[in-house]
Amino acid sequence: MRSFLPKNHRLLFYLTWIILAIIQSRYTELLDDEAYYWVYSKFLDWGYFDHPPMVAVLIKAGYFVFHNELGVRLVFILLNTLSLVLIEQLLDKKNALLFYGIVLSLVVLQLSGFVAVPDTPLIFFTALFFWCYRKFLERPSLPYSFLLALVTAGLLYSKYHAVLIIFFVLMSNFKLFARYQTYIVGLVALVFFAPHLWWQYQHDWVSFRYHLFESNVNPYKISYTLNYIVGQILLAGPLAGIILLPAAFLYHAKIVFERSLKFTLIGIYVVFLLSSFRGKVEANWTSPAIVPLIILSHNFLSDKARSIAVNGEKWLFRLLPLTVILVLCARAAMIFDVIPIKQIKQQYHGWHGWPQIMKQKTNNLPIVFENSYQRASKYWFYSGQMTYSLNWYRERRNNYNFWPIEDSILGKPVFIMDIHNLDSFQNKIETPIGIVGYKYDSTFSSFAKVKFTPTKRGTINVNEKLQLFEMTVKTELPTKYYSYIINHPHLQTEIVVGLFDKHGWVQDLPVGHTLNEMIERPQTLHFLNLNLRGRNYYLLFSIFQPGTITGTHNSEKIKLVVR
Template sequence: MPDSTLNTTYQSKKIIWYFLLGWTILNIIQGYTFELHADEAYYWLYSRFLDWGYFDHPPMVALFIRFGDNIMHNELGLRILTITVSTASIYILWLILKKYNASAKLFAIVIACMFMCHMYGFTTTPDSPLFFFAVVFYYFYQKYIEQDTWLLAFILGLVIACLLYSKYHAVLLIGFTVLSNIKLLKRPSFWLIVALASILFIPHILWQVHHNFPSLNYHLSERSAEKYHPEFTYLFPLGQILMAGPLIGWYLFYKGFTAKITDAFIRCLMVNCIGTPIFFLISSFRGEVQPQWTYIAFAPLILLIVINFAQKPNLPKWFYPVAYVNIAIIVCVRLTLIAGIPIGRLQSQFGFKQWAYAVKQRAGDNYVVFNEGFQNPSKYDYYNNTLKGFSYDDIYYRGTQFDIWPIEDSIQHKRVLYVLTYKLPGITTDSIKVPAGKWYTGWVNDVRSYQKVTVDNGNYKISLPAGIKHTFDLTIKNPYPVAINFSNKNQLHPVTLRACFFDEKGDAKIQNADTTFNNIALKAGQSTHYNFTIVTPKQKGQYELMFSIRTDPFNGSKNSRIVKFTAN
């Protein structure tokens, strides 16, 4: 009997180590050969401006990228820490499972079947550190349940702080864990965890306060302003099944959700595994939910599936053949991408290195302004290892970190190359055509922009009769470290303040302020009041109102929060 146990242990170690080696090698090859996703390039810019917070996310992803990018500035360098912690996460998951007499072979098969694990085994986004620290949390929490020590409480406090600094979704793990074991509240050591994690997270909270809570406004206000479509909800569970395995995901979810709860740790896994998808399913009624947002729930899902396999070892005969085909499909997809063959939506990750070089050749050492969101400016900056690509976040796009970084300050009164996806009469004079697409370019002299100026009307929900005059008492603030003015005297590009009413189709009805706006001059940090008289939309209905400051030739920046406006 002892010989049999030793042999089983040896075989398990052998399987795990071979699997980890293959997993790591595949991720290294993929990480080196695959062009950056736009989000990865955006987070690389995070790493160039290290801070306690960012518009979209906490700062952990920036540290992950900074670490590898300091070693080598290429795709593998940006992803090397993600690849490392992906392998470490799998090994730690195996350590957690040892208590439950788990099968190393089935554990490796489950990991290999999950498309989500493959995607984020090398891609560096906030989900990567979030998953890693979630796994570390479960490792120490399993011990903490059995051993109520101050040392474990201290470690958990540190880990939870790291979770919070990775992504705000960490709140779900924390909340569901406490919900699964209310008795934790009676432990004095539990409050050390709370206190330590809270203290360590204070710098990020102060950053949010100093920047007027951009993340909170974006995630709770701007995202929820998106018009609801039924496919947001009914496609969500289908997406989760696909992420768990294109052929076998449905069965893996079934095995995870039907594991027998025999202790407090398994109950914690179950509450997190079920609670997180339910939370995002409910969220889908407010706006689109991206499939990877539930990645934090895949750690407990993996554990529950393998625990269930140990509890009920009799598997259906079709399981292994289907699992192997599932794995083969995923590996074939990955090898196809390594070979440089675009697949589906992943075509957007091919050809942008060449595009970035082509734009740089046209721009030289000048700044480049893009009008199509944060994605391509970030790719331009990354592949040219520069900070001279800037995203002009106009009224038709959401806010981004470009609204906070000092790049905009640097383009004032400079000559810049303007890159657009469409022709702009009088501006675009040439084009750049590469396999990634076609862009139009033109030079803009003596640029002036006011992307960071804030305009506040004091209310974010207004109801007024249709077709009447109404005067808004606006507060206009200059956040720049230098004085600004809105005068058009001797200026190449005139500036105006606009009220933009967006209807349900997204079409904008725009009204300009009178020339008294051009008399405003503000010192650094100074605010002033301005009365802006508008005519409410003549057609009754729901609108989104936004105040925008526009200078030629740009579309106008997003200078206020969205106001829910009803014309009745």
């Protein structure tokens, strides 16, 4: 036994890592976003509103093998493990015990590494990118150039944060710009990534506009910055963060490759620190920084000539047992519904059983949830019924605004289901997630695919004293919607223009035209007596459907300035 462990410790470590992840994956319910990405996989495309398509492809592959939670997560488990294998190969001084200690101290790798979200392939392709980049630096041949280009495309297809990694690697080594191989890498990567760019072009660059100008843009709160800083310390541990982060930052890069790691680590943290001044930053957005964090902190703590490194390693292993206990408790809480905390129950439990009962009660008809892509996606996964999220115009859009689900149920019988506004439902059922109301709609109508566009692009300027403006609007809609609206002239829809400022919704402005009138010809709309203060606003058209309280997104944001 004594001779077996030294020879096979690496095999045992990775085998144990995979087995724990498989058990965790099989018996932990899907998280909200995982279920949403599973719906992605039912509509494979070159792009989505929120993310590039890598997460959908990986889920599709795993779900082909197992039609359960493990299938959704299967490929992600493999990529998570391969990420560690690649990172270990990138270490300067091989110290297996220290590497295991660092990895086991990073709770995020254990509790999130098996989860089917874009961060897992992003971390994998980040590790593979640096592995290929080191080979490219050692030997910038055409085969390595092609391989690096292919991995760069995979990085971009995983998550848009990949741009930061590529940028900071280039900034760390200006000599790359003098090599023709660098341009070959860029050109080939662009060719591989071109289908996604074409998809974005066809959809008016919707993802880029959302992430750059719409997502998490809020009035500044100091809590955004403080929460970001604390969150990154916890993400790098949570207990060992106070050791690993200083170790990585204190490490002095000796070669060009290590400088690229240092630039990437610091660059990612700084970019999202600055982003905290424009809105809330999610802790996981810095996930690719985990790769240089592990490598640089390991290289620093391996230096036995420095007392600070020796002491850091000692404290890392002193804290490790407590970290392992925390992880084991968290793993158990994710599988067993034993902790009476609402947030944990909602995230990890409550979706087994009752969706199948509801499938029978609703005769397997399509289900419509109001303004909840999370519940719609989870219900679809656990019931097998096609489900639609009718998204509210005062909240952000998601991919349910674009998938051909609404089209397929237009004018057809559905059941509307929700956990809110229960007084509006004739039927209710008690479930682990609370009371769920449901009601039958014999001819469901929703018009999220109807788009209103001003004939004149640009900002609308309003005189603060006059408080009025007008705009001419044209309507674009699929043929199926046009036929349905024309054949149902008495639709009880209401069209409004939502007025928003930087704090959110302000008021609704009535349009004064029916949907039938709007689709027949461009209409000039007049808005009077606005009573608005001098500031920037934006407008958003919305159509309210009969029998629902949810108005849909029916235009892009239209800027309005009151002076």
